[in-house]
Amino acid sequence: MSQPHQYIALVTSLPDLGKLFTRKSVPISEFRLKQRMSMLEAEHTGLLQELVEITAWAGVAKYDQDLEVIRRANQVVNDLKDYPDLQHLVGTRMETRTLIAALRRRRDGQETAGDIASWGYGRWCGRIKANWSDPAFGLGHFMPWISDAHRFLQAGDHIGMERLTLTQVFRQLDHFGALHEFDFEAVAIYVLRWVIVERWSRYNEDDARDRLATLVEAALGNGSPSGIDPAVTEFPTDNSFAFEGATS
């Protein structure tokens, strides 16, 4: 099958993921998705793994330094030179991460942005540095979600924050997804969406609250939280399957 026809068959073989937060389970299992992805060309399989690695938390969690993540993102952007929309997607995702990192740093008491080049990525570093005291870093007029994220962080509403972050990421994917229907970009965007839907489907809000409360208790007191395996309290670091993991 020639490449355009191969991608038409691949895209139409993938079930609709629907709207975010509306599904309790993913419409296609990880096993089946991997099976379908075997229709990709070898070069595209490699690029997809790089893309998922840099956009999913599981992929970047192995790096100790922010600079290493930035370097890796630049490398991925360079490897995606034939796919400008995917390059923009990686850039936008890294910028979103930078904004969230800035919000967290400020919440943790950092008084200035400091050496933002060592932990920030993209267009907004200068604005963040210049407007550190502004709740939305001077970007609220066209990215109103930053003010909401600021409020969630101040209130300690981690679930609300997660929901907001995933919504933003999903919107970014929708924006770029609208430009592609039957090509590699469309497949890559589908997989990135799947990662988010799969992650959300694993959440149970009540369990998450209980777990958070237990973790906070354990952090304030001493010792490991009861009933929780220490191995699963960490973010996933196994990147053997790059589709796995968080996206924020």
Add this chain to the structure above:
Amino acid sequence: MNEFVVALGWFGLYAPVALGAIGSAWGCALGGSAAIGAMLDSEGGYGRFIGVSLMPSSQVIYGIVIMFSLQQSSIDAANGAALFGIGVLSGFTMLFTGIRQGEVLASAIHASKAKPEIFGISLAPAAVLEGFSVFALVFALVLAGSIPS
């Protein structure tokens, strides 16, 4: 010069079939790929996916009809240019509508898989493209009647 016009005439005579066949092949391949993919993700309704993916096959049939209507007892300097003009232009219409029909059918199959209730209405763009092919066919037949034999 006359030989060149005669050659063009033969070219125009066969163009609707050749270009229509390319358009149909291309369009059916696009629609067929979408139908095959959709079948992997569906529990039923395979027949309708395959059925609509074959819609672009009409272009080659129109091309054959145009070829027969253009056929003359002899091709010469008097009718060569007319055969060339009508044949090539109607052939390109079949080629283009066949490919585009395949593309919109692939989109229709993809969309109706997620939302089965739009299956019928999603075929409207493909039907409109079919209408354009029919226009080209009908007016090629009309003009073929006025070619000097």
